[in-house]
Amino acid sequence: MRLNQCHNFHDFRKLAKRRLPGPIFNYIDGGSDDEVTYRENTNAFDRCDLLPSVLRGVSEVDMSVTVMGQKLDMPVYCSPTALQRLFHHQGERAVAAAAEKYGTMFGVSSLGTVSLEELRQKHKNPQVYQFYFHKDRGLNTAMMQRAKEAGVEVMMLTVDSITGGNRERDLRTGFSIPFRLTLGGMIQFAIKPMWGINYVTHEKFRLPQLEEHVDMGGGASSIGGYFTDMLDPSMNWDDVAQMVRDWDGQFCLKGIMTVEDARRAADVGCTGVVLSNHGGRQLDGSRTPFDQLAEIVDAVGDRLDVMMDSGIQRGTHVLKALSLGAKAVGVGRQYLYPLAAAGQVGVERALGLMRAEIGRDMKLMGVTRIDELTRDNIRFRGLPPNSISAHKGAA
Numbered sequence: 001m002r003l004n005q006c007h008n009f010h011d012f013r014k015l016a017k018r019r020l021p022g023p024i025f026n027y028i029d030g031g032s033d034d035e036v037t038y039r040e041n042t043n044a045f046d047r048c049d050l051l052p053s054v055l056r057g058v059s060e061v062d063m064s065v066t067v068m069g070q071k072l073d074m075p076v077y078c079s080p081t082a083l084q085r086l087f088h089h090q091g092e093r094a095v096a097a098a099a100e101k102y103g104t105m106f107g108v109s110s111l112g113t114v115s116l117e118e119l120r121q122k123h124k125n126p127q128v129y130q131f132y133f134h135k136d137r138g139l140n141t142a143m144m145q146r147a148k149e150a151g152v153e154v155m156m157l158t159v160d161s162i163t164g165g166n167r168e169r170d171l172r173t174g175f176s177i178p179f180r181l182t183l184g185g186m187i188q189f190a191i192k193p194m195w196g197i198n199y200v201t202h203e204k205f206r207l208p209q210l211e212e213h214v215d216m217g218g219g220a221s222s223i224g225g226y227f228t229d230m231l232d233p234s235m236n237w238d239d240v241a242q243m244v245r246d247w248d249g250q251f252c253l254k255g256i257m258t259v260e261d262a263r264r265a266a267d268v269g270c271t272g273v274v275l276s277n278h279g280g281r282q283l284d285g286s287r288t289p290f291d292q293l294a295e296i297v298d299a300v301g302d303r304l305d306v307m308m309d310s311g312i313q314r315g316t317h318v319l320k321a322l323s324l325g326a327k328a329v330g331v332g333r334q335y336l337y338p339l340a341a342a343g344q345v346g347v348e349r350a351l352g353l354m355r356a357e358i359g360r361d362m363k364l365m366g367v368t369r370i371d372e373l374t375r376d377n378i379r380f381r382g383l384p385p386n387s388i389s390a391h392k393g394a395a
């Protein structure tokens with residue numbers, strides 16, 4: 001199987017699986033506990049049907065949106081994900097460049113493997129910095145300062161990872177940084193020698209956002225150790241309010257799921273929330289962002305930008321989320337499998353296919369602008385047509 005034979009999410013996933021050692025593939029591919037939420041994230045879109053309008057003159061389609069103060073050429077952005085150079089030696093460089101090609105935003109994780117400064121200097125498209133909250137308040141201030149000085153446009157504080165999710169696939173393979181593989185895990189590396197050759201012949205693996213502060217050399221200071229020793233589970237709304245004041249710019253919370261929390265986010269001055277369950281990697285059994293989207297848009301959509309991620313694989317998924325009132329949507333595995341499969345050209349192909357799907361689907365829906373998508377365009381199976389209140393466009 002080759003890249004030009006990849007036509008959708010599942011094809012990229014298959015190719016990534018062929019290229020990656022099992023423990024790394026399963027780190028990307030896995031969710032927490034029984035992976036119920038992970039599966040439901042995508043299933044949720046299938047419970048909602050699109051209602052196309054016809055004969056509307058759709059020769060020119062404009063799919064641009066403005067979200068968190070940033071103009072994006074397409075309504076999909078690359079959500080921040082950890083450890084990208086482990087998946088392909090180009091890592092974040094490939095994702096940032098592909099996102100730039102398609103005029104969209106990309107996220108850099110606190111656990112990113114290329115420095116946020118390098119990426120900000122090289123690319124013109126908007127950049128998100130994904131933040132974890134540390135016990136050491138001085139460290140938090142220093143990191144925000146660093147992102148501010150680099151010119152990062154959007155600060156995104158992840159709030160659904162107050163403790164690590166139970167990823168049993170990783171327990172079985174022994175995936176951790178540094179590697180502490182089980183015998184089975186080692187064998188899986190041995191049968192994918194090309195990955196190993198690439199890994200050792202390219203620039204050394206680093207975590208530049210953290211290396212000044214955390215020794216990733218091993219022992220207690222592994223990534224697992226970072227989560228338990230350095231992140232602060234006592235983080236609360238006062239801390240967020242302080243961070244929002246310190247950042248003094250576009251600030252969103254990633255991992256909001258309730259109306260009450262979304263209201264509090266608006267109250268403390270956040271300019272956006274991302275409905276997310278971390279791609280089913282944290283609390284298994286939690287509701288899907290798509291199922292919860294209408295409630296949150298109705299409660300706070302006039303006060304801040306509501307976005308969502310988790311489970312998005314298709315252009316039609318994007319249109320359904322935007323019809324409910326999301327301003328834009330994030331993807332994770334949708335670009336990570338292509339990254340693992342082929343680096344930058346892989347991510348470009350995936351974003352290009354997504355763009356083509358959205359354009360085609362908009363035409364088939366009879367809309368030429370994103371703000372023409374409304375709740376009139378969708379129906380939830382088994383529910384009467386007026387069961388979700390009218391929402392007129394993503395505006």
Ligand SMILES: Cc1cc2nc3c(=O)[nH]c(=O)nc-3n(C[C@H](O)[C@H](O)[C@H](O)COP(=O)(O)O)c2cc1C
Pocket residue numbers: 027028029041079080081082109110111130158254276277278279280309310311312330331332333334336
């Ligand atoms: C391999 C992997 C690593 C991730 N790392 C981070 C991270 O460092 N910080 C973060 O806030 N979210 C992280 N996420 C979550 C993504 O930002 C996003 O919420 C999720 O992938 C969306 O679900 P999807 O993969 O179904 O699109 C990660 C997701 C994956 C799959």
